[in-house]
Amino acid sequence: MAANPELREQLEQAIAANKVLLLMKGTPEMPRCGFSMRSVGVLEQLGVEYGAIDVLPAMGPLREVTGEISDWQTFPQLYVDGELLGGCDIIEEMHASGELAETLGVSQPEGEPQTQADSSDSRAPTQSPPLQIET
Amino acid sequence: MIAAALPGASVEVVDETGGGDHLRAIVEAPQFDGVKTIDQHRMIRAAVKPRMDDGAIHALSITTRVAAR
Numbered sequence: 298m299a300a301n302p303e304l305r306e307q308l309e310q311a312i313a314a315n316k317v318l319l320l321m322k323g324t325p326e327m328p329r330c331g332f333s334m335r336s337v338g339v340l341e342q343l344g345v346e347y348g349a350i351d352v353l354p355a356m357g358p359l360r361e362v363t364g365e366i367s368d369w370q371t372f373p374q375l376y377v378d379g380e381l382l383g384g385c386d387i388i389e390e391m392h393a394s395g396e397l398a399e400t401l402g403v404s405q406p407e408g409e410p411q412t413q414a415d416s417s418d419s420r421a422p423t424q425s426p427p428l429q430i431e432t
Numbered sequence: 433m434i435a436a437a438l439p440g441a442s443v444e445v446v447d448e449t450g451g452g453d454h455l456r457a458i459v460e461a462p463q464f465d466g467v468k469t470i471d472q473h474r475m476i477r478a479a480v481k482p483r484m485d486d487g488a489i490h491a492l493s494i495t496t497r498v499a500a501r
Contacts (some may be wrong), residue, residue: 368474383470390469419475 300361308350308362312376315348318402322356322361325349332385336373339392345401366407377401437479438463442499453490460497474498 312318317340323329325337332353340347352372364370367381375382377400382388391397398405434443434457448454457476464472473494483489493500 369442369470381470383473384493387469387473 300365304355305362305380306358309366311345311348311350312379314374317345317347318376319347319349319373320352320359321349321378322351322353324334324351329353330372333373334420336375336385336388339388339397340375342406343392343401343403344406346401426429433483434459434476435443438475440499448493453488455489455491456493456495458495458497460499462499464496464498469496 319333319336319340321330321333321336323330323333328334328337337349356372359372360370363374363381364401367374369381370382373385373388375384376389382391382397382400388397389410390398395405410424433491434445435441436460441459441463443460444458446456446458448456457480459476460470461472463475464471467475473496476494477484477492480489480492483491
């Protein structure tokens, strides 16, 4: 079955409109999956501005859309400059190597990269408001 | 299945939960040279797709390294 064309167009617009876009389960404030939470943690450590879409309200249809546009059907998914960079494994691997900071054009935080966000670190992340996709 | 798709690759599969369906694949393959990480993962997912589709594998974490040719 082909993906819903309207949903596909909405997602493509969101990817084009956000230099950094995370498709995740839940929201950055309240992730609903450990992998999504870890991905948010990496982005917040880097202090990068990003958009987020909660896929849970339309996960099945969105899976079909991302299968078509990116050949990838699991969430989270991190898009940078219109291209899928990867899921949680790749995000953490690229974060550990410093490649992610380089790709995003930010400086690697001091010290060892951590895989969990430290919530006591009070620097608030710059972040665009979460986007909602209605179906 | 991964080794068949990527001849010459060294493949290690770890059962992360003991249940047999949450797996981690650590793959070192010469074919990864010059290939973006995401495309390396796509190659592995494509190789195991039948097992993902039939539900035998529920979750697959992937770690890739480039092997020297």
